Amino acid sequence: MHSDEKEVKKILQARHSESYTIDNDLIIDAQKYHFEHRALYDGKFSMKLPSHFEQLPEELVERKYPSIFRPKYVFANETGTIAFTFSLLDYPLMSDKVSDCILGFKAAIKRTNPANVFYDMKTISLGDSKLGYCEYLGYAVDDDIFYIIFVTPIGDEQFLYGTFSCPKKSKDDWHPLVHQMIRTIVDNTNETKGKEGQ
Numbered sequence: 001m002h003s004d005e006k007e008v009k010k011i012l013q014a015r016h017s018e019s020y021t022i023d024n025d026l027i028i029d030a031q032k033y034h035f036e037h038r039a040l041y042d043g044k045f046s047m048k049l050p051s052h053f054e055q056l057p058e059e060l061v062e063r064k065y066p067s068i069f070r071p072k073y074v075f076a077n078e079t080g081t082i083a084f085t086f087s088l089l090d091y092p093l094m095s096d097k098v099s100d101c102i103l104g105f106k107a108a109i110k111r112t113n114p115a116n117v118f119y120d121m122k123t124i125s126l127g128d129s130k131l132g133y134c135e136y137l138g139y140a141v142d143d144d145i146f147y148i149i150f151v152t153p154i155g156d157e158q159f160l161y162g163t164f165s166c167p168k169k170s171k172d173d174w175h176p177l178v179h180q181m182i183r184t185i186v187d188n189t190n191e192t193k194g195k196e197g198q
Helices: 003-015 058-064 095-112 168-182 189-196
Strands: 026-028 031-033 035-040 045-050 073-076 083-089 117-126 129-139 144-154 158-167
Touching: 026 168, 045 168, 095 117, 095 129, 095 144, 129 168, 144 168, 158 168
Parallel strands: none
Antiparallel strands: 026 031, 035 045, 073 083, 083 158, 117 129, 129 144, 144 158
């Protein structure tokens, strides 16, 4: 067996190993990753993210996302090719409407570019609430991009709209990890209310 084939086999075995979780330090593309909880939007929610992903400065976010609907928070690797975005939208979202919400975002993305290829779309339990996600492949000038978008209520009056993106070639490395990460989202607003009421 050639060295390249051995390396591919080693990578595939690692991905399917029980230790391939965000609870452990992982090596992906020769980069070591450690995952830790980050609190966002003044602590309204938290989520596990790679510890070395840095928040992009506002001027860079404006260039990368020229729309007025650009996300407030963008965390990315050093090259900016693998990124999470977070937007907290001022609209109440009940748990029983999460499925309709993610379906609406899917429809909007499909209208924007009918060539996008859609994969899995589900609504899952997240503590006492729900989280909806949708996966699709988008097309850019220099590379195909894999996306996961996700929504979940935060408090009574807002909901989180988040995205993950990476090059198609990195999809298999990140897909299982992103699903683990979005399941760590914690709504801290009830805790905040409890402290204010004391």
